[in-house]
Amino acid sequence: MADSTTAPRELTEPLREDIRLLGGILGEIVREQAGERIFQLVETARTESFRLRRSEIHRSELAALFDGIDTADAIPVIRAFSHFSLLANLAEDLHRERRRAAHRKAGEAPQNSSLAATYRKLDSADLPAGRVAELLKDAQVSPVITAHPTETRRRTVFEVIKRITALMRERARPDLEPEDIERIDLNLRRQILTLWQTAVIRLSRPQLETEIDEGLRYYTMSLFEVIPALNAEMRTELRRRWPATDVLTHPLVRPGSWIGGDRDGNPYVTADVVRTATRRASMLALEHYLNELEALEQELSMSDRLVTVTPELAALAEASGDDGPSRADEPYRRALRGIRGRLSATAGDVLDELPHHWLESSLTPYGRPEELLADLETIDTSLRKHSDGILADQRLAALHEAVLTFGFHLCGLDMRQNSETHEQVVAELLAWAGVHRDYSSLPESERVDVLVTELRTRRPLIRPDAKLSDLAHGELAIVRAAAAAIRDLGPDAVPHYIISMCSSVSDMLEAAILLKEAGIFDPGNSDDGPSCSVRLIPLFETIDDLRAGASILRSTLDVPLYRDVVRGQGNLQEVMLGYSDSNKDGGYVTANWALYRAELDLVEAARDVGIRLRLFHGRGGTVGRGGGPSYEAILAQPPGAVTGSLRITEQGEVIAAKYAEPLMARRNLESLVSATLESTLLDVEGLGDDAEAAYTILDELAELARDAYTDLTQRTPGFIEYFRTSTPLAEIGSLNIGSRPASRKPTKSHQDLRAIPWVLSWTQSRIMLPGWYGAGSAFTAWVGDDQSRLKQLTDLYKRWPFFHSVMSNMAMVLAKSDIGLAARYAELVPDSSVRDLVFGKIREEHSRTVDMYKAITGYDDLTGDNPALHRSIHNRFPYLEPLNHLQVELLKRYRSGDDSPYVRRAIHMTMNGLATALRNSG
Structure with missing residues (x-):
């Protein structure tokens, strides 16, 4: 296969050079470390894989290389190809970075998904200021790092790759002398040698505390630097365009997390874990502020013998208690020492351990971030009064923006639990309190009556000595831990409570009962209505629940008590949409359309009842779990679905790909912000009066696709047996990639599996079924022999995002x-x-789907509209071939009775390598 990208060959030559350089160094290390025999086996497999791609040999000839291979030989071969793939990924990322820089240097128009391009579009739209202010009233873009860790690389490996990336960037500088290149290449060799000698898989499953720390590491790696700067820029740019408005009164980008708060099917989330998650996040924020304050204290050395400060700054310096003679004439340093002292006192009050840069102090702690912001503003005002704005615009401004963005909590921890668990616990509480002996037996209307009555009274259902089940004790302890975090760190510490598998009004109100028991939900009194600092968020996941979502929302808002709560929360209701389970439930096309239809219905319901709607998209890294380019995905939302606000989950390997360093983080956050602004302020659907006709077509396609999908997954005899035996599903359960069990409960049904192992299994076996199955049958049946129908689909492909x-x-x-x-x-x-039977159906559907894609789009190749993917497949996929063959060989060996630790480890290593190379691990 020729490298036929749309770019001239000379433009991609630097990428090939990088791959040759890194691959060559790795090859030398394999020869030195594993020996000539293993090196020759790796080289033979590599060259034969490329010959296979050129159709010069049959696949069976390559597979024969590994027939009966000794496990001790297989392991270094697996490691070699896994590292080849990892280094090829790195080279691709650098190439994209290089091409973007070249476009900018050439003065070309900014690319879509960049803020520069979005600003141009907004400037051309001539938008009225009042409308902009209204649409962006509750603006928020929130990437939420979730507790679905599919990042299979260990942190140590990740750090080595980061160092190799830095060296490759340095190597690309045009001013290097030959000795510089020699030095860099030697350092590259050191790092790749370290990579080779570092185990790529964990020996034990990570604990939740480890996952919490791994989620937080992205703040020090990039987010502390990028998010505050991006927020400040957005505020400046939008207010410059619409100066008459007070647009973006709060930071636009505000990150969140599920790690430590998501207990749906994860028994390891406890009250202690909630405390750990919230306190460690807070400590990271306070540690960052204290570090920056210490640096500012060194930088702002101005003497009051040379400058005049404001009375407010003088008072702040005096209140610091810093009366050392060496600083008598340095008011800014004294003031900053006082701020450090107060913030250190805050840390001592709310944290379980003291952060770095902590300063022993007897000063009064800050009660709220706003108090710290006020002191920083005092310093800012004084600097600007004596013409030192250039100093105020640097570290001080960045610190102020960081406190504004992250507060004392850093990121909001979402709570999540399954509605079935809520029902069990609430039924137990009501029975213990004597309210109702068998709540679960009640019909829906009576359940709602009981719950509303309880939510209107301040009386708790239980007292501290209540004898309850472990489940009830555990759930109550968790919400009380959330209440403690809110009390100590502010309401943004735990802002949301998500109800999984929400299918009724009572599912919503049962969660409110738990919040009331913890003191978070306040019933109010005759003068004040009910209030709750935590938003209750229904999660609609299955196809049926998505279709019923708008009705459930309307019914819940028809309850006066709940409507009052939403009114007290700024008249904003958030709804979460589940991409993973809807896909597993109905297949790719059906799930995507069910989500779109659900959004249309929810937008209409919100408009009818007079509330503002914010959607939270539970997207995974893979297309089978809602993945794909974020910019395009947001623009593909229906009209009214993105009203200035967007929350979106970031999962697994996607987190590292997007946020591991400042350049990547900035680029990916820009794409989220750009798409949110464009979807909110511009007409991006493009259907006009043809919308209803297009919707009808998709209604029909979705039903056809669902029938084809369920025919395979539910009506084909032996499908579950095929799935379990043709994929490494059973072996995935022991892969140490996350703290969470693979299934919600013991079962042989694919519907009870978590989406991660469902998708990961099909990914490893290279079928990728969740991302396409059913589409070919649907398109074929709908089009039939009618070419005009095919033209309709082509038109929709061109016009409809x-x-x-x-x-x-x-x-x-x-x-x-x-x-x-x-x-x-x-x-x-x-x-x-x-x-x-089963593979025959899969093979036929695959062929149908490819053919229909080409017919609808007009492309002769699956990568026709994606030259970067074409290039990636050309450069990286030959390295996957040996990993797949080795995985099959080892699975055969393992299942025939060889369950030695080395065989298990080798299987897990192939999973790791394939997940790395495909960049889609689940």
């Missing part, structure tokens, strides 16, 4: 799939009749 995104993401998955390799995994199925 939603349909274009669905097709583009599907093509990306199909391009990464490989039915030839999948056939090797099918050989693992013991029952030949099951294998032939």
Whole structure:
């Protein structure tokens, strides 16, 4: 396959040079460390993989290289190809960075998904100031790092890759002398040697506390630097365009987290974990502020013999208690010492351990971030009064913006639990209190009556000595830990409570009962209505729940008590949409359309009842779990679905890909912000009066696709057996990638599996089924022999961002799939009749889907609209081939009875390598 990208070959030559350099160094290290025999095996496998891509050999010839391979030999081969893939990824990232810089240097128009491009579009739209202010009233862009860790790389490996990246950037400088390049290459060799000698997989499953720390590491790596600067820039740019408005009165980008608060199916989330998550986040924020204050104290050395300060600054310096003679004439240093002292006292009050840069102090702690901001503003005002604005605009301004963005809490910790658990616990509480002996037996209307009555009274249901089940004790302890975090760190510390599998009004109100028991929900009195600092958020996940979501929301808001709560929360209701379970439930096309339809219905419901709606998108890293380019995905939302606000989950390997360093973090956050602004302020759907006709077409396609999908997953005999035996599903359960169990409960049904192992299994076997199955049958049946219908779909692909995104993401998955390799995994199925039936259906549907994609889009290739993906497949996928063959060989060995630790470890290493190379691990 030729490297036929749309870019001239000379533009991609630097990428090939980087891959050759890094691959060459790795090859030398493999030869030195593993020996000539292993090196030759790796080289043979590599060259044969490239020959296979050029159709010069048959796949069976490559597979034969590994027949009966000794496990001790397999492990270094797996490691070599895993590292090749990792280094190729690194080279691709650097190439994209290089090309963007070249575009900017050439003075070309800014690329879509950048703020520069968005500003141009807004300038051309001639938007009225009043409308901009109204639409951005509750503006918020919130990437939420979740507790679904599919990042299979260890942190140590991650740090080595970061150092290699820095060295490659330095190597690209045009002013280097030969000795500089020699020095850099030697350092590259050191780092790649370290990579080779570092174990790539964990020996034990990570604890939740480890996951908390891994989620927080991105703040020091990039987010402390990038988010405050981005927020300040956005405020400046928008107010410059609409100076008559007070647009963006609060920071636009405000991150969140699920790690330590999401207990849906995770028994390891406890009250102690909630405390750990909130306190460690707070400590990181306070530690950052104290560090910056210490630096400012060194920098702002101005003497009052040379400058005049404001009376407020003089008073702040006097109140610091810093009366040392050496600083008598340095009011800014004294004032900053006092701020450090007060903030240190705050840390001593609210944290479980003292942060670095802590200063022993007897000063009064800050009660709220606003008090700290006021003191920083005093310093800012004084600096500007004596023409030192240039000093105020640097570290001080960045610190002020950071405190404004992160407060004392750093990031909001979302709580999440399944509605079934809420029902059990609330039923137990009501029975203990004598309110109702069998709440669960009540019909919905009576349940709502009981819950509303309880929510109107201040009387708690239980007292401290109540004898309750472990489940009830645990759930109450968790919400009380959340209440303590809110009390100590502010309401933004725990701002949301998400109800999984929400299907009724009572599901919403049961969560409110738990919040009331913890003192978070206040019933109010005759003068004041009910209030709650935590927003209750229904999560609609299955196809049926998505279709019923708007009705559930309307019914809940029809309850006067709940409507009063929402009114007290700024008349804003958030709803979460689940991408993973809806896909697993109904297939790719059906799930995507169910989500779009649900958003349309929710927007209409919100408009009818007079509230503002914010949608929270539970997207995973893979297309099968809602993944794909974020910018395109946001623009593909229906009209009214993005009203200045967007919350979106960031999961697994996607987190590292987006936020591991400032340049990447800035670029990815810009794409979220750009798409949010454009979706809010501009007409991006593009259907006009044809919208209803397009919706009808998708209604029909979704039903056809669901039928094809359920025919395979529910009506095909032996499908579950095929899934379990043709993929490494069982082995994934022991892969140490997260603290969370693979299934919600013991089961043999794919519907009870978590989406991560469901998608990861199909990804490893290279079928990628969740990202396309059912589409081919749906398109084929709907079009039939009617070419005018095919033209309708082509027109929708060209005009409608939603349909274009669905097709583009599907093509990306199909391009990464490989039915030839999948056939090797099918050989693992013991029952030949099951294998032939199920794999036969998959193979036929794959062919249909590829053919229909080409017919609808007009492309001859699955990567026709994505030259970067084409280049990536060309450069990286030959390194995947040996990993897949080795995985199949090792699975056969393991399942035939060889369960030695080395075989298990080797299987896990192939999973790690494939996940790294595909950049889609689940």
